Amino acid sequence: MARTRHYVMCRPDYFTVKYAINPWMDPSTDTDRDLAIRQWEKLKAVYEDLGHTVSLIDPIEGLPDMVFAANGALVVDGKVYGARFRHPQRAPEADAYLAWFAERGFPVTPAEHVNEGEGDFVVTDEVVLAGTGFRTDVGAHHEAQELFGRPVVTLRLVDPRFYHLDTALFTLDGRTVAYYPEAFSPGSREVLRRLFPDAVLATAADAQALGLNAVSDGKNVIINSEAADLQLELKRRGFDPIPVDMSELRKSGGGPKCCTLEIRR
Ligand code: ARG
Numbered sequence: 001m002a003r004t005r006h007y008v009m010c011r012p013d014y015f016t017v018k019y020a021i022n023p024w025m026d027p028s029t030d031t032d033r034d035l036a037i038r039q040w041e042k043l044k045a046v047y048e049d050l051g052h053t054v055s056l057i058d059p060i061e062g063l064p065d066m067v068f069a070a071n072g073a074l075v076v077d078g079k080v081y082g083a084r085f086r087h088p089q090r091a092p093e094a095d096a097y098l099a100w101f102a103e104r105g106f107p108v109t110p111a112e113h114v115n116e117g118e119g120d121f122v123v124t125d126e127v128v129l130a131g132t133g134f135r136t137d138v139g140a141h142h143e144a145q146e147l148f149g150r151p152v153v154t155l156r157l158v159d160p161r162f163y164h165l166d167t168a169l170f171t172l173d174g175r176t177v178a179y180y181p182e183a184f185s186p187g188s189r190e191v192l193r194r195l196f197p198d199a200v201l202a203t204a205a206d207a208q209a210l211g212l213n214a215v216s217d218g219k220n221v222i223i224n225s226e227a228a229d230l231q232l233e234l235k236r237r238g239f240d241p242i243p244v245d246m247s248e249l250r251k252s253g254g255g256p257k258c259c260t261l262e263i264r265r
Pocket of ligand 1: 021022025065068070071090118119120164166167252253254255257258259
């Protein structure tokens with residue numbers, strides 16, 4: 001069943017790839033900012049056509065990755081846990097997102113530990129799944145558990161192409177998830193098997209297309225168009241995949257989910 005969502009997005013007005021902090025990024029590749037903006041506008045229109053609300057945060061010149069709003073914070077039960085970026089190139093984004101929420105009356109908690117917001121936290125009905133290995137520190141998992149009073153389950157990422165949890169796993173409806181098993185350590189794979197015995201398992205091709213960087217409202221799944229196997233499997237399970245082309249933003253290692261920060265009341 002679809003549930004209406006509230007998202008925050010940031011227009012890629014200053015998008016470019018001028019540093020490399022993940023294997024997708026190559027500063028010698030040309031980027032087309034107008035194309036990135038068109039792809040992003042399309043994504044926003046898809047959300048709005050589905051009845052979701054999209055709020056915007058102003059992009060800041062010199063912060064090319066600020067378009068990846070998912071990394072800006074984690075919002076659960078109306079409480080905002082701030083980000084603290086691993087790499088100095090993105091560090092100023094944390095305050096910008098925290099200020100945005102504070103100005104709108106949300107209770108905000110700045111992070112003590114390194115964490116990249118919803119990029120490394122996936123909220124399900126029972127638990128919050130939390131990635132570590134590349135960006136977010138385990139200390140942040142504990143911090144989030146204390147703040148939200150929800151059990152946080154640590155998952156270890158092992159493939160540098162899937163450096164954020166949201167590049168390797170997404171939740172379909174709060175109850176179950178889709179993921180790429182090879183992105184996780186053996187122990188974490190076993191944890192996922194126990195927690196989600198009926199999960200959708202993605203293929204290597206789906207993962208390479210950043211197909212796990214998808215956004216589901218419980219029924220509609222906004223997903224990179226190239227993730228063909230995964231779309232078929234989602235249809236078989238009764239979901240409605242809505243393919244989007246995010247090829248330009250993928251040059252920075254991002255897809256639809258990275259561009260989307262959910263406000264959970
Ligand atoms: N270039 C950005 C980085 O490496 C991409 C972030 C993608 N965001 C995400 N939620 N996976 O930090």
